[in-house]
Amino acid sequence: MSAIQAYVRTTAPRGRESERVGPFLATYSPGTPHPMLNYAIPDDGAKPTAAEIDALTAAYRRRDLLPRLEYFTDVAPDLEKLLVGAGYELERRVPLMTCAPAARVDRPVPAGIRLRAPGSAEDFRRMRSAQHTAFGEPAEIGDDEVEQLRSGTGVRHLLAEDVETGEVVGGGLALEIVDGTTEIAGIAVLEPYRGRGIAAALTAHLTRQVHEAGAHTAFLTPGDLGIGNVYARVGYRPAGECVHLSLS
Numbered sequence: 001m002s003a004i005q006a007y008v009r010t011t012a013p014r015g016r017e018s019e020r021v022g023p024f025l026a027t028y029s030p031g032t033p034h035p036m037l038n039y040a041i042p043d044d045g046a047k048p049t050a051a052e053i054d055a056l057t058a059a060y061r062r063r064d065l066l067p068r069l070e071y072f073t074d075v076a077p078d079l080e081k082l083l084v085g086a087g088y089e090l091e092r093r094v095p096l097m098t099c100a101p102a103a104r105v106d107r108p109v110p111a112g113i114r115l116r117a118p119g120s121a122e123d124f125r126r127m128r129s130a131q132h133t134a135f136g137e138p139a140e141i142g143d144d145e146v147e148q149l150r151s152g153t154g155v156r157h158l159l160a161e162d163v164e165t166g167e168v169v170g171g172g173l174a175l176e177i178v179d180g181t182t183e184i185a186g187i188a189v190l191e192p193y194r195g196r197g198i199a200a201a202l203t204a205h206l207t208r209q210v211h212e213a214g215a216h217t218a219f220l221t222p223g224d225l226g227i228g229n230v231y232a233r234v235g236y237r238p239a240g241e242c243v244h245l246s247l248s
Contacts, residue, residue, distance in 0.1 A: 001074040007181040022052030039068045046076040053086045068246040091244040097236035101211040105235040107204040127159040127171040134188035169193045172202040180216040
């Protein structure tokens with residue numbers, strides 16, 4: 001678990017501003033207040049003082065951002081109680097799932113669906129628009145976001161498209177591999193296309209790619225039980241939990 005948390009500390013600051021605040025790495029995404037893109041990560045075994053928690057809160061308040069943390073509970077088991085004592089509230093607990101090469105289960109691509117890497121700016125735009133829509137977020141994708149997607153170092157993107165219509169119906173990505181570890185993220189399928197095995201195929205294909213590229217551990221954090229069951233069919237197994245806490 002410590003290795004996975006170290007991976008997040010390494011990759012989360014990519015494309016963001018960051019600073020050390022006591023036993024925390026605070027990250028900030030320029031141009032967006034989205035809470036999932038602005039959060040702090042604690043050091044292993046973090047036991048911050050009240051003053052250090054206050055300093056973290058102030059760092060986000062100065063930027064008009066929600067003070068927020070995401071971390072794996074096993075690496076800092078005492079931290080949640082300290083944060084709650086300082087007024088932070090639990091947003092949610094998210095299971096952590098991992099998959100080693102020997103556990104991976106390949107899944108076929110459903111009939112009428114094609115999986116491929118995006119090859120143009122328009123591909124990236126349509127893929128991200130489908131992901132946003134599937135997650136209940138605005139579908140409009142700006143040029144800056146498209147360029148950021150295209151320039152991501154070591155990131156593998158995969159889109160799913162309807163062979164007959166050419167519509168991009170979903171997508172996902174695998175982040176860069178660091179010391180044999182990587183994260184699978186953004187697996188999303190438009191509602192009319194769900195239940196056909198597209199999400200499982202996207203996950204299996206990306207997981208195979210990173211394993212073949214040398215990753216010994218792929219991990220992900222399912223948003224709900226339903227998608228967690230999909231990941232289990234691909235070979236992912238529970239390995240811990242991630243907590244999200246914030247101070248409104």
